[in-house]
Amino acid sequence: MENLFLGAMDAFEPLAVFSVFCGILLGYVVGVLPGLSRPAALAIAVPITYYLSPISAIAFLIGVTKASAAGGATGAIMLNTPGEPSSAATCFDGYPMAKAGQATKALKTALFASVFGDIVATLVLILLAKPLASFALRMGPLEMTSVMIFALMFIAALSGKSLTRGLISGIFGLFLATVGLDPESATPRLTFGVIELYDGVPLVAATVGMLAFTEMLVQGETYIANLRKGVAPEMMKRDCSDLTWPDVRRVAPTVLRSTGVGIAAGIIPGLGPTIGAFLAYAVAKKSAKPGDRFGEGEIKGVAATEAADNAVLPASMIPLFAIGLPGSVSAAILVSAFMIHGVIPGPLIFEQYPRLIYGIYVSMIVASVCMLLVGRIGLHFFARIGRVPIVLIVPNVLVLCLVGVFLERHQLFSVYAMLVLGLLGYVMQRYGYSVVTFLIGFVVGPLFELSLRQAIIVSNGDPAVLVDHPIAVAFLFMALAAAVMFLKRERPGGAVEESVRGPG
Amino acid sequence: MTYMKSSLLGVAAAAALLAAPLSANAEFPENPVTVVVAYGAGGGVDTISRAASDALSESLGQPIVVQNRPGAGGGLAVTALKAEKADGYTVVGTTSTTLTFDPHAKETGFTVDDFEYIAAFGVFPEALVALPSRGWKTFADTIAEAKTGKTLTYASTTSIDRVVLASIAKREGVTIKPVPTKGGAEAVAQALGGHVDFAYSSGTYYAQAQAGNLHVLAGLGDSRIVGFPDAPTLTELGYDTSSVNMILYLAPKGIPAAARDKLVAAFKAAGKSEKLLAVLKKRNMGSTVLVGDEITKAIHAQSKAFKAALSSN
Numbered sequence: 081m082e083n084l085f086l087g088a089m090d091a092f093e094p095l096a097v098f099s100v101f102c103g104i105l106l107g108y109v110v111g112v113l114p115g116l117s118r119p120a121a122l123a124i125a126v127p128i129t130y131y132l133s134p135i136s137a138i139a140f141l142i143g144v145t146k147a148s149a150a151g152g153a154t155g156a157i158m159l160n161t162p163g164e165p166s167s168a169a170t171c172f173d174g175y176p177m178a179k180a181g182q183a184t185k186a187l188k189t190a191l192f193a194s195v196f197g198d199i200v201a202t203l204v205l206i207l208l209a210k211p212l213a214s215f216a217l218r219m220g221p222l223e224m225t226s227v228m229i230f231a232l233m234f235i236a237a238l239s240g241k242s243l244t245r246g247l248i249s250g251i252f253g254l255f256l257a258t259v260g261l262d263p264e265s266a267t268p269r270l271t272f273g274v275i276e277l278y279d280g281v282p283l284v285a286a287t288v289g290m291l292a293f294t295e296m297l298v299q300g301e302t303y304i305a306n307l308r309k310g311v312a313p314e315m316m317k318r319d320c321s322d323l324t325w326p327d328v329r330r331v332a333p334t335v336l337r338s339t340g341v342g343i344a345a346g347i348i349p350g351l352g353p354t355i356g357a358f359l360a361y362a363v364a365k366k367s368a369k370p371g372d373r374f375g376e377g378e379i380k381g382v383a384a385t386e387a388a389d390n391a392v393l394p395a396s397m398i399p400l401f402a403i404g405l406p407g408s409v410s411a412a413i414l415v416s417a418f419m420i421h422g423v424i425p426g427p428l429i430f431e432q433y434p435r436l437i438y439g440i441y442v443s444m445i446v447a448s449v450c451m452l453l454v455g456r457i458g459l460h461f462f463a464r465i466g467r468v469p470i471v472l473i474v475p476n477v478l479v480l481c482l483v484g485v486f487l488e489r490h491q492l493f494s495v496y497a498m499l500v501l502g503l504l505g506y507v508m509q510r511y512g513y514s515v516v517t518f519l520i521g522f523v524v525g526p527l528f529e530l531s532l533r534q535a536i537i538v539s540n541g542d543p544a545v546l547v548d549h550p551i552a553v554a555f556l557f558m559a560l561a562a563a564v565m566f567l568k569r570e571r572p573g574g575a576v577e578e579s580v581r582g583p584g
Numbered sequence: 585m586t587y588m589k590s591s592l593l594g595v596a597a598a599a600a601l602l603a604a605p606l607s608a609n610a611e612f613p614e615n616p617v618t619v620v621v622a623y624g625a626g627g628g629v630d631t632i633s634r635a636a637s638d639a640l641s642e643s644l645g646q647p648i649v650v651q652n653r654p655g656a657g658g659g660l661a662v663t664a665l666k667a668e669k670a671d672g673y674t675v676v677g678t679t680s681t682t683l684t685f686d687p688h689a690k691e692t693g694f695t696v697d698d699f700e701y702i703a704a705f706g707v708f709p710e711a712l713v714a715l716p717s718r719g720w721k722t723f724a725d726t727i728a729e730a731k732t733g734k735t736l737t738y739a740s741t742t743s744i745d746r747v748v749l750a751s752i753a754k755r756e757g758v759t760i761k762p763v764p765t766k767g768g769a770e771a772v773a774q775a776l777g778g779h780v781d782f783a784y785s786s787g788t789y790y791a792q793a794q795a796g797n798l799h800v801l802a803g804l805g806d807s808r809i810v811g812f813p814d815a816p817t818l819t820e821l822g823y824d825t826s827s828v829n830m831i832l833y834l835a836p837k838g839i840p841a842a843a844r845d846k847l848v849a850a851f852k853a854a855g856k857s858e859k860l861l862a863v864l865k866k867r868n869m870g871s872t873v874l875v876g877d878e879i880t881k882a883i884h885a886q887s888k889a890f891k892a893a894l895s896s897n
Contacts, residue, residue, distance in 0.1 A: 123652070126625035130634055220779030221763070263764040266690060266743045275663055275693065278656035349773070404791060405773045415769070416626020422866035427795040490653060491660075534763050538737050538779060 087438025090135050091446060099136035100443055103143020104450040108458060110144070111151020114161040114292035115480030117284050118148040120488035122413045126420075134421040134436055139443035141417050142393075145410045146198060146444075147451050149353060149390045153190035153382070154458075157183060158465040159473065161295045165287040165523070166353035166389045168516055169238075169361040173374065173381030180377055181317030184463050188323040189331065189379050190386040191455040195448055197339040197387035201394035202444045204343055205401075213402030216347050218551060221534035226555035227348055228528045231355055233559045234362040235520050237566045242512065249513045253521020254528070256281055263530050276493040284488045285497040286522055290515045293481045293502030298509055300474045316466040331383040334364050342388030346395025350527045352408040353392040358520060360388030366565075394444060400425050401437065612672055612843040616647040619833075622661035622678035624654040628787070628867060632705055632831050633677040635863040639854035644846065657742075658682035662834070663693040670836040672843030680704060680832040681744055684886040688894050689743050696887040698837055700844055701880040703851035704830040705860065706869030710745075710804040711815065712738070713775060713789045714782035716796065722816055723802035726782060730758035737761045739771035739783035747893055748804065748818070748825050749784070755823070772798070786829065790868050810870055825893060828886060830872070832879070848876040 090096060103125075110121040125144050129137035152167030157174035170190060177186040204212070219227070236243075236250060259270045260280035271277040306312070338360035345356030364384035365374045374381050396407030397414070404426030406412035418425050423433055430437060465473075485498045505515045539545040546553055619637065623629045630652060637648040653661040658678035665676045687695045712723055720726050730736050730753075740746055740762035753760040763780050765771045768788030775783035776797060783789070784804075792798040793812065800815040804827040808817060819826055833851060835844070854860055855873030864871055874882055 123625055127634070127650070127652075217773060217777040220774065220777055264762075268690065273691070275656050275660055278659065279654075349770070399773075403773065403776065404788065405769050412769070413626060416624075416630075419628075419867070420626060420631050422863070424791045426791040427797055428791050489655070490651065491655075530764065530766065534765070537761055537763050540735070 083434040084438045086435045087440075088442045090435065090439040091139070091442035093135075095133070096136045096139055096439075096443060097446060099132060099140040100143045100447045101450050103140040104147040104447060104454050107144040107147025107149075108151040108451075108454055111148035111163045112154045112458070112462065113480050113484075114155045114159065114163050114295075114477050115288055115482075116163075116484040117288060117488065118145060118164055118410065119284050120484050121148060122410065123488055126413060126416060129417050130420055134418070134423060135439045135443060137417050137421065138414060138440055139447065141414055142440075142444055143447045143450065145393050145414075146390065146447050147454065149393065150191065150194040150198075150386070150451055150455055151458075152389070153194070153386050154187065154462045154465070155292075157186045157190065157382070158462060159295070159477075160299075161292050161477065164353075164389075165291060165519060166357045166392075167385065168291060168354070168519070169358050169385040170382055172361070173376070173378045176375075176377035177379065177382070178319075178466055179316055181319050182321040182377065183316070183319045183466055184459070185321040185323050185327065185379065186382050187459050187462055189327070189382045191452070191459065192323070192328075193331070193335050193338075193383040193387040194390040195452045195455070196335055197342055197389070197391035198394060198451070199445070199448050200339050201343050201346065201391035202441070202448065205394045205398050205444075206441050209398045209402050212347055213399050216349055216399035216405060216407070217403060219348055220549070221531050221538050222546065222549045222552040223555070224348075224350065224531040225528070225535045226552040226559070227351070228524060228531060230555045230559040230562070231351065231359055232520075232524060232528070233562045233566075234366075235355075235358050236517070237366065237562070238358065238362050238517070245513050246517045249508065249515070249518040250521040253518040253523075254525045255521075256286075256518075257522050257525020258529070260526075263526075264533060274493075276491065280526065281501075281522075282485075282489065282494045282497055283523070285485050285494045286501050287519060288481050288485050289498035289501035290505035290519055292477060293498060294505030294509060294515060296474045296477050296481075297502065297506045299470055303470050303474070319463055319466065327379060331380050334380040335383050335387045337367075338364060338384040338387040339391045342391025343395040345388070346392040346407050347398050349396075349399055349405050349407045351392075352396075352523075353389050353410075354523055355520070356392040357385045357389040360384045401429060403427065612840065612846050613644050613646045615673060616649050617644060617672075617847075618649045618651060618674050620661050620665065620674060620676045621650060621652045622654065622658035622676055622682065623652070625652050628708075628869075629658075629677050629679060629831050631867070632860065632863055632869075635860045636705065636851070636854040636857070638859065639857035640850050643850040643853045657686065659686060659692055659694075662699075665834070665836055666694050666698050668836050670838040670840075672835055672839040672847060675702060675833050675835050675847065677831060677833050679708075680828070680830040680883060680886065681742070681890075683832065683834070684883055685744050685747075685890045688887075688891045689747075696884060699834040700837055700839055701883050702833040702835055702844070702847050703855065703873065703875040704832045704879045704882070705855060705873055706831055706864045706867070707805055707872050708786045708829040709790060709809045709868045709870075710784070710786045710827055710829060711789060711793075711809055711812075712782055712784055712801045712804070713772070713793060713798040714801055715775060715778060716799040718781070718799070720782075720799065720801055722814075722821070723818070724816075724821055726801055727752070727756050727758060730760060731756065735759045735761060736781040737763050739763050739765050739774040739780045741765055741767055741771050741784060741786065744827050744829075744890075745784035745804075747890070748827055751825050751893055751896065752818070752823055787868060810868060826889075828882075830874070831869075832883070851875055 110116045152164030153170045156162040156167045156170035157178050160171050160175040162168045174186045341360040342356045345351040361384050396411040399405040399407050400411045485494045621630045621633050641648045661676050668674045683696050746762050768785050771783045772788045774780045800812045803809040803817045852875045
């Protein structure tokens with residue numbers, strides 16, 4: 081109790097609060113602007129934290145991470161360009177809402193869902209870190225492989241109008257993920273002697289290229305085509321929407337469920353916010369009620385993605401604090417911030433640094449409140465993005481893409497990779513192949529491959545060992561059940577509900 | 585006003601002209617020195633390089649610019665260094681195995697002979713660890729269990745641990761299968777969760793071992809790990825294999841002797857700074873500091889040892 085009080089005092093020190101606030105501001109800027117990404121922001125922010133006290137340093141980085149997750153929805157809703165890959169699913173319903181003149185409603189839903197998911201996950205972290213962490217330890221190679229098969233199965237159902245094309249995109253994404261060193265033998269694969277490819281195709285280059293760069297090419301092309309034809313560019317409808325109580329009541333169950341999905345994705349090491357957010361969207365879509373219009377501007381779609389996205393980070397700190405195992409890339413970067421100050425996250429942290437841990441907990445809540453404030457004030461400006469002419473947006477976003485990708489690793493190679501992948505994404509869009517399923521394949525690929533190969537080694541290639549792994553069996557069974565359910569729906573002449581079909 | 589401006593410009597131009605020939609004779613360093621960290625911000629190499637930078641700057645009399653250039657296990661920054669001008673203004677900090685091991689194991693654009701070695705700080709407390717419930721006191725007990733014909737698995741993080749364990753397994757005639765992981769944290773978690781029989785870890789295990797959740801079976805270095813005096817080294821167990829991984833600083837081959845000496849002296853002074861020693865201690869990396877000829881010899885010797893180990897497998 082005394083430590084809680086002392087920790088809270090540390091967290092409320094002016095410098096600590098100021099650090100959180102700066103972190104939130106930086107995170108929001110990075111989140112809102114397509115092209116600038118969270119990994120790039122953290123790569124720049126970590127060296128700054130060498131000069132801060134431990135609590136200010138960690139609070140600052142937590143602020144950056146949280147706010148970039150929340151801010152990522154803005155670009156998705158207003159420009160069909162997610163600020164972060166974890167907000168990619170927000171485009172599906174957020175952008176149609178904005179086009180129909182419901183930008184403010186979509187932005188408010190995204191903000192409140194983000195803050196809600198964030199606070200609930202933080203409270204779960206504070207109250208249940210120890211018992212939940214032991215669950216993370218039980219996730220061995222077999223369990224991880226089954227979880228990933230389950231997640232991929234669910235997300236594949238989002239692949240759009242054509243399941244075949246969706247699967248082709250996803251498999252190409254998995255294929256691109258095999259570039260780099262083989263995890264077992266460390267032999268280079270498909271690197272063609274390019275040393276920059278040893279660690280694989282840079283993730284930021286791929287996500288920025290295919291999400292932001294591609295979308296700008298598409299929008300630029302539409303603009304030029306309209307200009308030639310002499311058609312006035314399509315403007316967003318006047319926005320006079322607002323979030324109402326009936327809306328809140330309608331999305332509340334979705335937000336709760338998505339927060340749960342996000343927390344689960346955070347605790348299971350490696351899944352991360354992008355998979356968590358897509359999984360939550362898929363779950364929301366699959367449990368749609370008659371009258372829900374997913375893919376055409378369904379408010380539940382926005383709420384589902386954003387609540388899960390923000391729930392992942394605090395949850396990914398559960399295994400970090402309790403056993404020293406980071407649950408996401410952002411949590412792994414936080415480890416380095418701890419280590420810089422000589423604090424080693426893990427079993428002894430609660431005994432050795434209780435005051436610091438409670439201070440961080442309180443800072444996380446402070447960060448949530450700051451996020452709500454900054455997001456609420458920013459909303460007035462964000463909602464006006466729709467009035468900015470596209471001739472101004474396209475070139476500026478293109479420049480941000482170039483700069484943002486360069487900043488992450490300070491290498492030109494990433495910029496070239498981004499350009500190539502951006503063009504590839506453009507061609508794929510053109511022929512109806514989903515870039516989103518491609519990216520999910522790409523993001524999941526390395527982890528899926530590693531877990532599968534680990535599982536084959538530890539099981540000696542014998543499926544009978546599954547008997548000793550009930551968690552793995554449960555996930556495999558759920559994956560199978562999901563596959564049967566989805567294929568039934570996909571079958572022509574079956575009970576296909578047109579309204580629950582996915583976006584392209 | 586205009587007149588004054590142009591006269592000021594004139595003075596500045598004259599000063600620049602005067603300064604130019606002077607600087608040609610001036611002593612190294614007359615510009616900031618860049619330390620390129622071959623790993624990401626916040627990692628071990630990064631933290632230690634940044635901790636050393638104040639002391640380096642003090643002895644060199646110039647600011648130190650620390651940059652991160654992660655990729656290919658340090659290989660990216662080292663490859664770029666080879667193409668850098670040999671003037672002493674660029675120093676790369678990486679793990680020593682980037683130079684001593686990687687060129688033998690995979691295609692790299694460099695060899696151990698391409699560089700001048702300035703200094704090395706600390707030694708990673710590499711170890712083999714297992715759950716205490718296994719009942720193994722040292723790695724000898726692990727091998728004894730493997731000799732009963734049981735196939736053992738261990739969580740691996742680098743090619744080096746695979747080489748070391750493959751040579752042991754070969755000598756003992758047992759099967760020890762490496763399970764590749766993304767890194768130390770995952771390897772430790774795999775051991776804690778009981779998914780593998782034991783794990784190799786270069787330092788992440790330390791807190792878990794202190795808490796009694798993991799047991800140190802053996803150290804991989806030349807001397808026993810600080811804090812775990814009961815764990816023998818592999819050499820003590822009778823294997824002629826070891827792995828010493830340090831944080832190494834290198835410059836391109838052929839930098840001027842004066843610049844090299846200045847850098848060596850500066851790193852030597854930095855190796856004594858309290859700030860650096862505190863960071864090394866917190867990371868359980870001991871207090872070993874090798875500079876100049878000492879480290880050059882050590883690096884070439886380790887490179888030879890790894891080459892021999894790889895060709896015998």
